[in-house]
Amino acid sequence: MKNRLKVLRAEQNWTQANLATELEVSRQTVNAIEKGKFDPSLPLAFKIARLFGLPIEKIFFDDQ
Amino acid sequence: MPKPGTYAARELKNALWAVFSSLAWGLSIALSIAGLANAQEPTLFFVIFVLVINFGIGVAAVMVHVHWLKNSDEMIRKIWIESMAMTFGVLWIVLGSLLILAKAEIISIDHKVVGLLFVLSGVGFATGGFRTLRY
Structure with missing residues (x-):
């Protein structure tokens, strides 16, 4: 699954560590999600969406 | 920190x-x-x-x-649980092999061998978990 997390984070001038603190996850998890190596659970995806004030489908995209 | x-x-x-x-x-x-x-x-x-x-x-x-x-968090938990599963599997394979070799009287199992299994499981678990550092 692809996502725009890196772009959205950059728009806020946040580091991965800042975003990780906001989401209460590790920096490694933020990095893995940004690189598309780890797909977040629905609760975490909703948390990310709430944080950026966007619907989930504006952040995460299906590969196919 | x-x-x-x-x-x-x-x-x-x-x-x-x-x-x-x-x-x-x-x-x-x-x-x-x-x-x-x-x-x-x-x-x-x-x-x-x-x-x-x-x-x-x-x-x-x-x-x-x-x-x-x-x-x-969910990714860290997933990696460590996978590491535990791998460790558990490797431990069973090694233990099974040791029991076969002992039954065939090629080796004898004493408490030192069992102690080594503890060390092996600890090293295997830690090694698997180091995947968290890749990110």
């Missing part, structure tokens, strides 16, 4: 507790076996005492690990 009260600080504290409890458990087992080996004639009371200590520290270590995993 992570800021107090953040996820990173809690994760570090829980991980350190898990490492220290594992070391304490391993040390208690090593000291217990050394104590039994050095005792001229270990009394039943001493053996029960050693078993109770091992059980107590072991249960505490398991609870510390469960607490750590429950409070880890």
Whole structure:
């Protein structure tokens, strides 16, 4: 699954560590999600969406 | 050092507790076996005492690990659970092989071999978990 997390984070001038603190996850998890190596659970995806004030489908995209 | 009260600080504290409890458990087992080996004639009371200590520290270590995993984030938890599964599998394969070799009287299994299995499982678990550092 692809996502725009890196772009959205950059728009806020946040580091991965800042975003990780906001989401209460590790920096490694933020990095893995940004690189598309780890797909977040629905609760975490909703948390990310709430944080950026966007619907989930504006952040995460299906590969196919 | 992570800021107090953040996820990173809690994760570090829980991980350190898990490492220290594992070391304490391993040390208690090593000291217990050394104590039994050095005792001229270990009394039943001493053996029960050693078993109770091992059980107590072991249960505490398991609870510390469960607490750590429950409070880890979903990716970290997934990696460590996969690492545990791999360790468990490797341990069974090695143990099965050792039992076959022992039955065929090619090797003999004593407490040192069993002790090595503990070390193997610890190293396997830690190695698997180091995948978290890749990110």
